[in-house]
Amino acid sequence: MKMKTTAMMISLLVISGCSSNNSKPDEEMDHSTINKDMEEIDQNTTENGHRSHDEMVSLNDSTGENELEIPAMLERDNEKGIVYTVRAQKGKTEIFDGTETKTYGYNGAFLGPVLRLEKGDMVKIRTINELEENTTFHWHGLEVSADADGGPHNTLKPGEEKVIEFKVAQEASTLWFHPHPEGITAEQVYNGLAGLIYIEDDNSKNLGLPNDYGKNDIPLIFQDRNFDDKKQLNYNAAMNDDGTIGDTLLINGTLNPKLTVNKEKVRLRLLNGSNARNYTFKLNTGDSFVQISTDGGFLNEPVTLKEITLTPSERAEIVVDFSQLNTANDLALINEDESILLPFEVSDQSGEINKIPGEMNNFSITEEEKDLPVTKKVELFGMKDQVTINGKKFDPERIDFTQQQGVTEVWEIYNKPDMMGGMIHPFHIHGTQFKILSRDGEEPPENERGWKDSISIQPGERVKIAIQFKHKGVYMFHCHILEHEDNGMMGQLKVE
Numbered sequence: 001m002k003m004k005t006t007a008m009m010i011s012l013l014v015i016s017g018c019s020s021n022n023s024k025p026d027e028e029m030d031h032s033t034i035n036k037d038m039e040e041i042d043q044n045t046t047e048n049g050h051r052s053h054d055e056m057v058s059l060n061d062s063t064g065e066n067e068l069e070i071p072a073m074l075e076r077d078n079e080k081g082i083v084y085t086v087r088a089q090k091g092k093t094e095i096f097d098g099t100e101t102k103t104y105g106y107n108g109a110f111l112g113p114v115l116r117l118e119k120g121d122m123v124k125i126r127t128i129n130e131l132e133e134n135t136t137f138h139w140h141g142l143e144v145s146a147d148a149d150g151g152p153h154n155t156l157k158p159g160e161e162k163v164i165e166f167k168v169a170q171e172a173s174t175l176w177f178h179p180h181p182e183g184i185t186a187e188q189v190y191n192g193l194a195g196l197i198y199i200e201d202d203n204s205k206n207l208g209l210p211n212d213y214g215k216n217d218i219p220l221i222f223q224d225r226n227f228d229d230k231k232q233l234n235y236n237a238a239m240n241d242d243g244t245i246g247d248t249l250l251i252n253g254t255l256n257p258k259l260t261v262n263k264e265k266v267r268l269r270l271l272n273g274s275n276a277r278n279y280t281f282k283l284n285t286g287d288s289f290v291q292i293s294t295d296g297g298f299l300n301e302p303v304t305l306k307e308i309t310l311t312p313s314e315r316a317e318i319v320v321d322f323s324q325l326n327t328a329n330d331l332a333l334i335n336e337d338e339s340i341l342l343p344f345e346v347s348d349q350s351g352e353i354n355k356i357p358g359e360m361n362n363f364s365i366t367e368e369e370k371d372l373p374v375t376k377k378v379e380l381f382g383m384k385d386q387v388t389i390n391g392k393k394f395d396p397e398r399i400d401f402t403q404q405q406g407v408t409e410v411w412e413i414y415n416k417p418d419m420m421g422g423m424i425h426p427f428h429i430h431g432t433q434f435k436i437l438s439r440d441g442e443e444p445p446e447n448e449r450g451w452k453d454s455i456s457i458q459p460g461e462r463v464k465i466a467i468q469f470k471h472k473g474v475y476m477f478h479c480h481i482l483e484h485e486d487n488g489m490m491g492q493l494k495v496e
Contacts (some may be wrong), residue, residue: 007100016334023317059224059249059335070214071221071252073197074113083124084115084348084360087181088135088193095255099231100160104131104191111253112195114178119169119201129156134181135188140313141175141295141433141453142166142197146473146495149431152182152396153474169470170433171297172204172321173363173451174315175268186275187235190255194221194273209292210267210311210319210354218259218266221273223250241384242495243276243481251342257434258343262402263323267292267486268333270318270465272310275482278424278456280308280336281318287325290356294316296433296451298361305449307336311456313480316447322346363450365435369466372410376401378491380425380457380479381416385487386481393488400491401472410437417458422459429453430475431495434467455479469495477495 009473029426077083077132090111092100104114117123127137127150138150147154148164149452156162161242172198179188196219210216226238226246238244272279283289283306290302295315325331327346334340378388387393390400403409411434415425436444440462443449457463478490 001241005191005434036477039440048402058247058337059339059341059342060247061340062249062251062258062332062343063256064332064340064345065256068218068257068342069214069252069254071111071211071219073105074115077126078286079239081124082121083126085126085178086112086115086127086137086195088137089130090132093192093253095250096227096231101227101232102191103233103245104188104193104252106177106195107192110192110245111221112193114196114198115177116198117168118202119168119171119199119208120164124163124165125328126161126163127156128257129158132158133184135179136181137177137432138180139175139177139197140428141173141315143432145471146431148477149475150177150432150478151180151474155181159233168199170199171451171458173295173297173319174199174271174293175199175296176221176271176273176313176315178273179481180468180476182394183486186239186486188234189273189482190225190230190238190244191233192276194223194416196271196347198222198267203298207298207357208354209356210265211409212352213446216261216264216266216351216354217269219252219269219271220342220452221252221271222279224248224277227248241483241487243483245275245277249339249341251428258345260345260347261322262347262349262351263327265319265321265323265356266355270308270310270321271315271317272312272373274312276312278309278311279335279341280307280309281341282328282331282336282338282430283320283484284332284334284338285325289318289320291316291318291447292360294358294450295453297363299447299450300361300363301358302356302360305447309336309456310484311454313411313428313454313479314456329374361450363435363465365437369408369410369435370437372408372466374412374464376403376411378411378427378477379416380413380427380489382420382489383420383423387484387487387489389491394478394490394492396492398492399494401493403469403493403495405469405472405495408466410464410466412462412464413455413457414462415459417467419489424459425457425489426480427455427457427477428480429467429477431471431473432467432469432475434465436467437464439463474495
């Protein structure tokens with residue numbers, strides 16, 4: 001096994017706090033009970049399956065035998081206005097040679113196409129549920145009204161369809177879409193419902209960054225899965241209340257992928273689309289790369305890094321200069337435990353000459369935002385069937401917070417440790433992008449000084465964010481470990 005101590009500790013954090021549907025009513029829950037339960041679990045980890053994931057944490061190395069699949073760009077319908085049709089469907093996919101795996105997909109058998117939108121566009125999207133169960137279409141990171149957001153209140157029954165319409169008002173970014181039905185989000189994403197959204201604007205077109213889609217501008221959806229002995233995605237067998245993880249990595253749905261590139265700068269759009277796994281991306285040569293974008297837009301200037309960690313639902317755009325790397329030996333993107341995620345095959349051909357600009361955006365945090373008092377406090381806590389936000393589980397009839405449209409407030413999110421130390425929670429807020437003001441009173445690192453919609457919060461950490469909503473309605477906030485979300489680690493905000 002290639003497990004290293006650091007990776008093992010991170011993995012324990014990843015899997016140490018999911019829940020089940022057998023939750024106590026809110027009024028019966030208290031932290032002393034939770035701590036007692038955790039103490040018992042800590043004493044009997046094997047029986048409870050809490051740490052049994054240690055044996056499965058490392059991903060199988062990619063052999064690089066299959067060229068990476070590149071998602072298609074979704075074509076517009078031939079109708080007045082910018083109209084796209086997105087269908088949630090069942091299908092079969094040959095992930096393994098000679099075997100058909102039952103999967104879900106958008107406009108196809110597995111995963112989905114890329115929606116390319118332009119700032120200023122008026123967009124119509126026709127959503128159709130062709131599954132045999134309820135689903136929703138959630139536009140993760142998109143600033144839209146609540147009735148178009150696709151939260152659990154926007155359920156489509158089998159055979160139903162809905163047209164949403166909105167104006168694209170935010171800057172260039174890489175977003176994504178996935179289902180969000182109450183209680184079954186994790187399984188539907190696990191089965192394949194996920195796709196990317198590209199927003200472009202005048203700034204992104206004029207920066208001179210790599211933008212030849214599929215050549216030097218590459219979408220990468222990372223998802224770990226377990227397959228049963230029949231090579232099926234058997235979620236009921238794989239599901240773990242501490243977070244469903246797998247030993248097999250799919251990138252854009254491709255098993256054992258490799259990416260062939262020219263000797264040029266290549267833009268990689270990273271999405272952690274996994275249910276629960278964190279990834280720490282780095283090059284096996286130890287070379288650096290530059291990060292140019294966060295969840296919701298460009299950084300002001302590129303940040304040079306040797307590794308970047310993304311928790312579930314986080315995105316980042318990085319640029320790797322393959323013209324400057326030693327390509328004589330094997331070259332690959334690897335995880336923190338040295339698992340080979342994506343081997344690169346570098347051709348002898350030189351590509352485009354792109355210069356990464358020193359200035360890319362004008363993102364700022366104002367003195368007024370820095371001086372605002374904390375008006376909302378969010379406490380993330382628990383594990384197994386005890387995960388809560390502010391001591392409560394999700395109730396669709398309860399509004400947890402209210403906020404005025406167009407008014408900036410400061411939220412403080414606290415990840416309360418438990419008897420076992422706690423775990424990392426990726427915290428997501430629907431319908432908006434926010435600014436990270438501080439982590440434990442300190443400025444965020446340079447590569448987080450941009451728009452975010454999901455944020456990784458360590459055990460014991462307090463994070464302050466400045467947040468404003470442009471639209472009215474009821475929005476969700478939750479942990480983006482999907483088993484947490486399904487089992488009640490979620491709340492509701494009403495924007496008035």
